[in-house]
Amino acid sequence: MIKIAVLVSGNGSNLQALIDARLSGQIAGVLSNQPGAYALTRARHAGIPTAVIEHRQYPDRESFDDAMHQQLLAWDIDLVILAGFMRILSAKFVRTWQGRMLNIHPSLLPCYKGMHTHQRVLNTGDVLHGCTVHYVTAELDAGPALAQGVLKVSLHDNAESLANRVHALEHMIYPRAVEWVCNGTVQHSADGQVMHKGQPLLQPIQFCKF
Numbered sequence: 202m203i204k205i206a207v208l209v210s211g212n213g214s215n216l217q218a219l220i221d222a223r224l225s226g227q228i229a230g231v232l233s234n235q236p237g238a239y240a241l242t243r244a245r246h247a248g249i250p251t252a253v254i255e256h257r258q259y260p261d262r263e264s265f266d267d268a269m270h271q272q273l274l275a276w277d278i279d280l281v282i283l284a285g286f287m288r289i290l291s292a293k294f295v296r297t298w299q300g301r302m303l304n305i306h307p308s309l310l311p312c313y314k315g316m317h318t319h320q321r322v323l324n325t326g327d328v329l330h331g332c333t334v335h336y337v338t339a340e341l342d343a344g345p346a347l348a349q350g351v352l353k354v355s356l357h358d359n360a361e362s363l364a365n366r367v368h369a370l371e372h373m374i375y376p377r378a379v380e381w382v383c384n385g386t387v388q389h390s391a392d393g394q395v396m397h398k399g400q401p402l403l404q405p406i407q408f409c410k411f
Contacts, residue, residue: 203383204229206278208269208286213240214368215284215305215375220247222376226383230276232269234288250276256288266294273298280382283337284375292339300389302337303382305375307367309333309349314342319363322354330354330363332371333405334378336389345395346405347387350374353411374408 203226207216210233219228220243231244234256241251252272259265265288273281281302295302308318310333322330331351338344350370354363381387381397388396395402 202227203279204277205280205282205379205383206230206232206273206276207240207244207282207284209233209238209240209284210235210287211238211240211285213238213243213284215371216240217243218372219282219284219376219379220244220249222380224376224380224383226280226379229278230272232272234265234286240285262289262291263293266291270294270297280379282375282379289341290337295337295339299338300336300391300393303334303347303379304337304342304344305332305334305371306342307332307364307371309351310335310342310346317360319360319367322363323358323360328354330367332367332374334375335405336395345389345393345402347381347395347402348374348378349405349407351407351409351411370408370410377408 205226205228207228209216209231228249230250232252233241234254236253244251254268256265281298283304309331313321329351331349333346334348335346336344352366386398390396
């Protein structure tokens with residue numbers, strides 16, 4: 202059984218979606234850089250071990266990431282899930298876990314990498330928006346994608362309403378994508394190719410909420 206660690210910094214609604222999904226893998230630990238993160242309470246209620254490693258107690262990003270890495274090794278982790286983890290990871294950490302670490306980003310990558318995606322979509326006048334589950338690489342929001350949730354932007358949307366709608370999509374597609382990795386439906390090859398049922402996944406699998 203694949204052992205999963207979920208890295209969190211805040212409320213943990215995506216963590217809750219993963220817990221509720223009853224994955225075939227085991228969530229073996231939840232790690233946060235914020236001791237007050239409500240995600241830790243969610244984990245404890247589910248009987249999942251937790252750890253707090255405060256980034257402010259470390260002199261630089263690399264030493265903080267080294268401490269996280271040691272905790273992941275202690276839990277014997279196979280797969281790392283970023284779920285609202287608000288820290289930029291060092292290149293060393295990413296290289297160590299590359300092919301074994303997933304993130305979800307609130308846009309239809311490769312469009313709108315980085316922050317403030319919902320307002321940027323509105324400013325551009327895009328018809329479609331959504332979220333993307335992808336493997337993490339050293340380049341920000343640029344790793345190979347597994348899945349996307351897609352919705353139509355309403356004329357009545359503002360940044361807040363759009364964020365809420367995309368967040369609901371995240372709760373739907375993130376557990377599905379993680380389960381694909383847990384049960385072997387999706388695999389990450391040594392050359393960085395994402396394989397789906399033994400075939401190269403050339404485009405992320407899309408779930409449309411129209």
